[in-house]
Amino acid sequence: MRILKILFSSDKGGVLAYEVQFIKEFKKRGIQVDAVIIGEEEQAKVYQGICDIIYTVPYLDAQFAGSPFHIMNSLLKAYTYGYRYSKYLISQFSSDVTYDAIIYCRPNAIHLAGLLARHFSCKGVWHLPNTVNRRVAKSYYKLFCEKYNIISVGNSAYTKNTLGKQCKHIVYMGYDEKRVQASSLSFRTELGIAEDALVYGIAARLHRAKAQDIVVEAFVNSHIPENGGHLLVAGGPLDSEFSKQVYKAAKNLAGKQVHFLGEVNDLPKFYSSIDVAINGRRNVEPFGISVAEALGAGKPVLAYYLGGPSEMIQHEKNGWLVDAPTVEAFKNGFNKSLEQKASWIGMGVYAKSCAKTYSVAENVDRLLDIVASEDILTH
Template identity: 25%
Template sequence: MRVAVLSPVAWRTPPRHYGPWEQVASNIAEGLVAKGVEVTLFATGDSITAGKLDAVCSTGYEEDRNQEAKVLECLHISNLMEKAGQFDLIHNNFDFLPLTYSGLIKTPVITTIHGFSSQRIIPVYKKYNATSHYVSISNADRSPELNYLATVYNGLNTSDFAFSPKAEDYLMYFGRIHHDKGTAEAIEIALKSNRKLLIAGIIQDAGYYREKVEPFIDNEQIVYVGHAGPEERNALLGKAAALLHPINFNEPFGMSVAEAMLCGTPVIAFSKGSMPELIKHEQTGFLVNTIDEAVKAVSNLNTINRQDCRNWAGDQFSSEKMVNDYYSLYEKILNV
């Protein structure tokens, strides 16, 4: 089987820091290679893969702002589509734009929908409902207007996450600093709990950071540690008493939630979007609806068994499970 895996070109695949779509595309590609599949990864030129790499740019447009994002995306997608005949199947991890080529090629396209940036993109997906194959990353993140082949949860390389049986006395916020992700709410939870909070992530909304986050950073109780790579991520998440995830939107998946649990760290999250699918309430964390409920959950963290967090995440959100699920879908599409 010859499979082309299409990754975005905002960041390197796998990403150095932020880049959830790139991370999933990488895990899919590397997992397929390990299964003996002939894989070509279409990504930035500095990307890392055990398969074949095909690139039209040396770095991503978020890492080199001298590049025009839309131009890069068009060159990137067309590069693959003009080579579509070389592959048995294309696995699209790059949103809706590649679908606009799918009617012009014979190679089947499976698209992982990593979330909807806006309901206004739905018409493109609807146009190719009958001829494409859509996969959701959670049951919560589905449009009633689309036909889905399956739900496949994002998978992580479990060996990359060290289990920490004991925690230190701090809470963790890990993610982009933006209203959607609830950075300000995490700070309020920590202050009301009288607990230390470490904040790690890229500043995606500078105005939000200046107004809602920076005034509370005292480098004692509330500490911003910057964006964290894989090594820092393990230590920060693994030693935390809990990950605070008070999101203000219906999150399609939530990579940091799975990452925290793989380290043995329970998660306190607002019960929105996919959170009820990721977290076993009162077993691997707490699903709450308000800041006060989150504060109460902090006081009940001693009821959570950290090994249960690791076991649950390892069973549900491993790269091996994800790749096997996708491989079964490939066989179904190709009638193998």
């Protein structure tokens, strides 16, 4: 099998983790993965290091969000871009090359992916990274998915349902079990935290959407600090305006019971340092790789319920669902988890047993079944 991935050099966070993990799993199975890399930003080198044949095209400045005028302008840009660079790429491919599928994630690559899929008479697969909320957007995607023979795949039941009946599949963006295996290393030792202390942890890029300011303030106001508990905040950058707000929310506990670790690449070390994981979010979480990772690490998870977390977390069985993205709601969630401290070990064991559904290996199986099936849209 041979796959062509369309990747963005600007990818970060969950999308970057998903792309890298799925590509590595494809290659482990002997699948050739070529890539069209859009732009020349930082992650281009990451993708170049793991894909087989690389094609590079310029940055695509088209975001399907904002005002109606901006969206219409972006739609036109994406169409023009797809037409222009599909012709360019076709001229670069060897005459004997064939692909079984063109797979992409970012919706603004629909025309580039679709025109290439049409050229190779193969399937296009759009793995949705986010929700689709506007009626006009649903109609737009339906029109062009049918035109280009693109199969849409939700990254959770929630994202699948936002697109509607045209989306029939779910493939979770998955977690790599190696990223959550137990480690002998621990931040507890480095930070001087007692082995029997309660330690919560949140690992995500420091960004307003990830709501670390809400989580930190809720922790400070909960009963956990007075019971000797700690909060590890993993992620960067630490020099942004938002990171300053998060640090301010820690008040006098900063550096004492609220610890800012910066970017952490050793996730086994992080998960081996905590008792409970937190997934912060101000709005819907389309899937939540960090939730899946924490479950895979055998940690109960506290998270805002909307989106993917409600599919993965069973309230008071493998974690706790928070009903609003507010300080008060997360504070109540912290306190509820503290009340159930005696159940944490059992909850963690159950969490790990639930996690296989969200592993990379399991979900690559699902994606390859879609590619291999005859379920292809017709004009």
